[in-house]
Amino acid sequence: MSTDATPDPYREQLAFGQRLQILRNRRGLTRDQLGGLVGRSGSWVKALETGRLKTPALPIILRIAEVLRVGNLSDLTGDQSMHIALFTGPGHPRFAAVREALNTLQLGGTREAPSAEHLSARLSRAWQARHSASNHRDVIGSLLPDLIQDAQATVRAAETVADRKAAQASLAQVYFLAQFFCAYQPDAPLVWRVAERGMMAAQDSEDPHAIGLAAWLTTQAHRESTHLDAADAVTLETLRYLTPLLPDAGADVRAVAGALTVEAGLTAARRGETGTAWRYWDNARALAESLPIDYFHPVTSFSRSVIGAHAVTVAVELHAGGESARQAARAEAEAIPSRPRRARHRIEQARAYHLDGQPDVALATLAQAHEAAPETIQYNGHARRIILEEAEAKSPQRRRRASELAVRLGVLTA
Incomplete structure (x- = not known):
């Protein structure tokens, strides 16, 4: 060297x-x-x-x-x-099987392709399971290996251009589901490979909804790696592509545009650009209000019910303690129908309360997150950081509560 x-x-x-x-x-x-x-x-x-x-x-x-x-x-x-992991989870028991399915190269084409309708129905059930199950990683991990191989087989079996584009859109959704599962697992390069495959499949599909979703997930991966310029490049270019389509677009495309607008705001907040961050959030709120009252996007969770949750995250990323706590008190978690998204909102509320100097409220909120979806908080670095910090608190009662949570999450042994 x-x-x-x-x-x-x-x-x-x-x-x-x-x-x-x-x-x-x-x-x-x-x-x-x-x-x-x-x-x-x-x-x-x-x-x-x-x-x-x-x-x-x-x-x-x-x-x-x-x-x-x-x-x-x-x-x-x-x-x-x-030797304590923060932003890498402990490794899910089903991760090895999912990784093998993603890494296997299928050239022979011996697997029989399911019908497009059958694959679509299975994908729909998988997304529903992700939102309804407390052990959503376990459920999705059990479904993904077959979904990955069947979606790839469907693309290979497509006989017309239209069929191939539709199959690529379904394959992209399978990769999106895989990216959710693989996040925070002990193989960061795999997450990027899945994100790139999802983007390629979405672009091949020429489906605005699939392209928007691929950009949404890629933006998050860039921002979590602190590549803020790359996150902006993906988000803003995709919004330029989608915006002319919105007047005639259905709810799903408008929801994806709203989710991307939120991502632009969160990236601005990470930079400390207060005015820009809240301007993007206002634009996202307008898009949410254009959706039906009971609408909930199955992938991004974008809806009227989560726009308040996004406000909490914007304030937290701006490190605005008082505003974070105000937004946390205002945003109602129970209105969010998805268990993992509700748990994530509880974690963001906990970050807000902790930032505002309310550690006891933060720990109580993290306990609510654990109740909603244990696998969400188990793999969340922000939650782990708060719990580990309060496990060293001067207050014996707070140390005990934090230590109990740490044991439940597997961060500390009993």
Whole structure:
């Protein structure tokens, strides 16, 4: 290795400050940006990186890890006793079978293709199961291997251009379902491969709804990797494509446009652009209000019932404590029909209350998230960060409540 090569914080024995600087640079953040996102200054970050300040306490380490999307605390601290995963889940028991189905190359075409109607009905049932089951990852994981292979076989068996485009749209939806399942599993490259396959299938289908969904999922993957410019490029280009279609479009396409508009707002919020973030949210609210009262998009969950939940996330991403808590108190989770989306909203409410200095309310809200959909909170890095932070709280009662939640999530052993 050349002497000017960047050290690898995952292999080299480096000080905390050196690891912090390397990981921050890899995420493309300045010191001022990182400091602002954890409630400190750029000079404070510099002092940490140069060793003028000692390694901070665990609550601050957890906040830094959350911003940098560090998969494991030991990657940041260098302390192997802190081998705790944040944004990578424990690995679902059905993950190996799903990964094998995604990685298998089927060239022989020996698998009999189901009818388009049969495949569509199975996809519809799979999305319904995802929203209704508390153990939604387990349910989806059991369905995906056959769905993946059957959808690929349907594309191969298509005899006309129209049939092939319809089959590609169905295959894209299968990849979207797989991307939900594979998120936060211990194979990040697989998530990107699935996202790319979903985008390719959607583009081949020439279906605006499928293209919009592929862009929606790709945008989230970029933003969670802190590639904000890439997230904007995908979101805004797709919105330019969809906007002329909206006057004559059905509810599904308008809902996808609304979901993409929310994503643009969340990316702006991640940058700290308050006015832009709320402008996009206002535009998304207008699209939500154009939908039927009881409409709920089966993939994005976009609807009138979740627009308030999106407001909570915008405020949280802007690190506006008081506004976050106000939005959290205003947005009603019980109106959301999807169990995993309801649980995710509870987690966002918990982030808001924690940001506002209400840790007891945050822990109680996380307990509600666990009740709604245990598998959602189990794989959520924001929830894990709050629970681990409060497990070190000065209050014995709060430590006990946080530790009990940590054990239920598998973050700590009993």
